[in-house]
């Protein structure tokens with residue numbers, strides 16, 4: 001059993017770190033890499049961020065695991081994972097929805113026309129996507145989605161509403177699941193479309209999360225989509241959505257930032273005093289931090305199991321559910337523990353005089369809750385583990 005990476009993988013990590021060191025020297029680096037903003041790096045759009053993504057593309061880091069036929073390098077997916085971990089560990093944007101979820105799904109199921117139009121733009125980092133799955137009455141039970149796609153001569157007309165769409169306020173294209181057959185069983189009447197985000201029939205309004213990050217509601221009013229922008233086959237959309245969600249769990253949730261935050265917390269406990277003693281000498285604090293350290297190792301190993309299963313060609317559904325559950329709940333527990341250990345001052349927010357670590361933990365406490373919901377809530381991950389992992393009947 002070997003938990004370490006190969007010589008080639010270590011050399012790759014060193015190359016990425018060198019790339020990031022050079023990026024750190026740029027005057028706009030703070031706009032691109034900032035761990036203190038938690039998930040904000042993935043949810044914001046600035047010229048600096050787009051510039052960073054283009055340099056990442058120029059350096060050959062996008063589409064590494066794609067087929068060479070589509071501009072990829074046919075490298076093992078472990079390199080995408082290693083890259084994402086390094087990016088996340090410095091608070092930089094991840095390789096994201098384009099390369100991860102949408103590009104791979106288009107390669108597997110898209111028409112030649114969609115591949116020709118979108119794959120080169122994804123590889124050059126010229127394009128941002130938003131994912132339109134959830135609706136007011138369809139989140140965990142996604143197959144209940146109701147956004148209506150009515151057939152017309154040359155395509156469909158979409159009417160209805162999406163909810164919680166991250167990036168809708170700056171994305172270029174919308175990857176949308178809609179109901180094309182209202183008479184079929186709910187999983188069998190769904191299709192996926194690509195819609196330009198600037199379509200006049202779309203309107204986007206802000207929804208702020210408790211972590212302060214922006215997500216959106218999107219309203220569709222008579223939005224025409226031509227046949228060319230149907231992804232794969234009509235009414236087969238549920239399969240594509242599930243595949244794209246598996247890629248999302250694989251590429252979007254990283255353990256690196258947890259490790260960086262944990263190390264910062266240990267350091268904070270060394271230098272913060274209560275009644276003249278550093279916090280790290282208090283038995284209750286030591287007990288708590290040791291337990292968190294153990295959970296962090298467990299999350300790291302669970303994440304490697306996801307990668308190992310994927311490398312063997314399995315769809316790592318149960319492994320990904322276990323990792324997402326463990327990693328995101330650990331993020332929440334770490335922030336919880338930090339606030340308890342820091343005492344009342346821990347509740348002081350960014351900018352308040354005397355706020356420990358300038359309010360980072362107060363913000364982390366609000367922001368990490370959101371990670372346990374997006375991409376499938378913790379309860380949903382437990383259901384997957386119970387049903388698919390343990391073979392238990394439906395409750």
Ligand SMILES: Cc1cc2nc3c(=O)[nH]c(=O)nc-3n(C[C@H](O)[C@H](O)[C@H](O)COP(=O)(O)OP(=O)(O)OC[C@H]3O[C@@H](n4cnc5c(N)ncnc54)[C@H](O)[C@@H]3O)c2cc1C
Pocket residue numbers: 130131132133134135136137138139140141163164165166167209215370373374375376377378379380383
């Ligand atoms: C910050 C953020 C960004 C997001 N970005 C996107 C995006 O870009 N695109 C997109 O399509 N969606 C996005 N989502 C939506 C996200 O996927 C949903 O919020 C999530 O799937 C939960 O759905 P819901 O909010 O409708 O809650 P519900 O499904 O209504 O769940 C409410 C509660 O009931 C629990 N629950 C539900 N069903 C069960 C069950 N069977 N067993 C046990 N417990 C259950 C849930 O765990 C939860 O605690 C985002 C969400 C957030 C918070």
